[in-house]
Amino acid sequence: MTGRLARYKDLAWFAAKYGRADFVTRALHGEESTSADPSAAEAFAKDLESLGPTFIKLGQILSTRADLLPTAYLDALSRLQDNVEPFPYEDVERTIREELGVRVSHAFVEFDRLPIAAASLGQVHRAVLRGSRKVAVKVQRPGIREQIDRDLAAFKDIAVVLDHIGAAKNVDVTRVLEEFRRTLLAELDYREEARNLVTVAHQLRDFEHIVVPLPVDDYTTARVLTMDYVGGTKITAVSRVEWTEVNGEQLADDFFRAYLQQILIDGVFHADPHPGNVLLTPDHRIALIDLGMIGRISATTQEQLFKLILAIGEGRGDDAANVLCVVAERREDFNESDIHRAIIDLVGRFQRTTMREMNVGRVMLEMSRCGAEHGLKIPPELTLLGKTLLHLDEVGRVLVPEFDVNAALRRHASSVMRRRMLKSATPANIFSAALDIREFAERLPGRVNKIVEALAANDLRFKVEVIDQGSIIDGLQKVANRIALGLVLAALIVGAAMLMRVPTTLTIFGYPWIAMALFLAAAAGGFWMAWTILAGDVVRKRVR
Structure with a gap:
């Protein structure tokens, strides 16, 4: 209390x-x-x-x-x-004994007493297993779950x-x-992070310049995570001299391509790739650490996000607005025209920036804010993806100061599309499509036979639903009547004009009486038609 x-x-x-x-x-x-x-x-x-x-x-x-x-x-x-002071080694020993059931000296041949990193939830120690396997052991801070x-x-x-x-x-x-x-509770369960390590390592197994440490299952519990030790330096702490020996452009391109694969093909991605979680190894590869936060995207959302990223990169603001309206939920105050104007302006401003200032993640975050301001409920994965792309841009610019996100998108768009199509062509999907085709082929002869029999019996009918058919017919009749009346009135006026030149002893206002009679009849008919149209409009408004 x-x-x-x-x-x-x-x-x-x-x-x-x-x-x-x-x-x-x-x-x-x-x-x-x-x-x-x-x-x-x-x-x-x-x-x-x-x-x-x-x-x-x-x-x-x-x-x-x-x-x-x-x-x-x-x-x-x-x-x-969340860098904090490390907790005592005695607490590390006690936690390992409680979780693994053995003393530290029995589980590890070597175990450094001083941590190599300490954070608010836990700290990491370097160790060696029996068999000479070098590992990093993350131990949860005592009492942190209760706090x-x-x-x-x-x-x-x-x-x-x-x-x-x-x-x-x-x-x-x-x-x-x-x-x-x-x-937060998922992040406190180190078994979840171990599963994330396995998932991401499997996804990126073909990227030779990217390393993801694998967990040691027998030495991993909810409060202790043992994984391969990966030596390296945070990319923000690498000296300029060492950067001269690194092919930063190759690393940046592979890094960006790896995340495009995770996001748009695999649907599971490391959601916190900020520069502090990215290491440069001694053999000049990129190592990803701290995979406690993972984002997941459904196949349907992947399709829309791919369209959105391409639209942003190519400056197609209207297409980007359309995709945003599809993936988001509309609230009562949603205004489609306003959101389109705002997104077009936002993407246009993005296109007018210099290459150094371009950032797809920033635009996605701004689009999320813009959508929320105009009546859209933005899905959490969209903003999480925006933050991830923001960090990707930061890492890319550390590796290559002139890293061009748009150029990287254009380079890999066709490859991503091809791999998405190949992924959809799985045996299960092909088998499902084959079953649908078989069912269609089995039922087709019977359906064709029914149509032919109906044609032979002169009994083929098409059902067309018309909204309020009687009202439509009445309206058409009124239009036809008014057109006919208009033609009659026009004929009266033309006839009156022609009779103006016929001499007669009986005149009205100095004009032949028959011509004036036709003019007056046309005027009366015109006034009557105008009155019926206006009166009908008033009645219809009252009924509504």
Whole structure:
């Protein structure tokens, strides 16, 4: 109870500081976000970082919500790091003994007491298994699950209050919190990350310049993850001298192509490839680490995302808007013409930037925000993909400062399309299509026979449904009557004009009486027709 009260105090301080901030009130009420001060965004990120691991993870997830936060806040939150002081080695030994059932000295030939990396959820030690296999062992921080459970319980209480008083008109706070809880608890289960390592390593097995460490199943549990040790340096820390020996262009192209395959072909991708999770190995390859966050995309969504990425890269704003409207859910305030104009303008501005400033991920995040502002409910995978592409661009520019995302898209678009078609041509799909064809072939003779018999008996009928057939016929009759009356009136006027030259002793206003009679008859008929048309319109409006 004391821990929860202390957490409520921290939350109250945070709410008092940011609860009335412009970006918070606009996000909660579904209003358009304005540009934000980058320094204020950085301060917000630092305050989140000071509140501990739960808030750090919350900030990292919020960095994918372009529909809620201004761009400056997305940038600040995407750079959140959770580097903290390591916990004592005695706690490492106790956790390994509890999880693996043996002492550290029995499980490993060597085990470094000092960690090579420490974060809010756990830390990593270098070790050697019996058999001389070098491994990295990630050990979960003691008590971290209990601390996160307390934080989530406090979040839940606040979410219930916010939903009850209607403080968040545009955000289902309870649903967002449930998504956050599920994501965070999955990250606390290291067995999930082990499965992610196996999945991504299998996907990228043909990329010789990319390395993904494989887990050691017998030494992996919910709180201990043992995987191959991959030596290397974070790409942001590699010296300029070493970069001169690296084929950065080849690495950047392979890296981008690998993620296109994950996203558009496999449907499972590493969702957090920021530069801190990418290493340059001593043999000048790229190593991916920390696969706790994985994104998944359905086959249908993959198709639409491929169209969207190509439309953005080629500057086709109208096509990009069409795809966005297809993949998103429409709210009551949706306005199709407004969203098309906004997306066309956004993609146009993107095309006018220089190559160094181009960023497909940034455009996708801006499109997500734009869609939310114009009545679209953006699927989470779209913003997660935008953040992933944003990080890909950052990594690409570290490897090659002039890395051209658009050129890479154009180079690999045909290859991706070909592989997607080959993937769909699986034995199961072919067999299913063959069954459909067989069923069609079996039923075709019977159906043709029925049509021929109906023709022979003069009994072939077509059923055509017409909306309110009687009203349509009545309307056509009225139109025909008015056309006929108009022709009669026109004939009267023409006849009157011709009779004007016929001399007669009886005149009206100095004109032949018969010509004037025809003119008056035509005028009366014209007034009568105008009156019936106007009166009919008034009656129809009242009926509606």
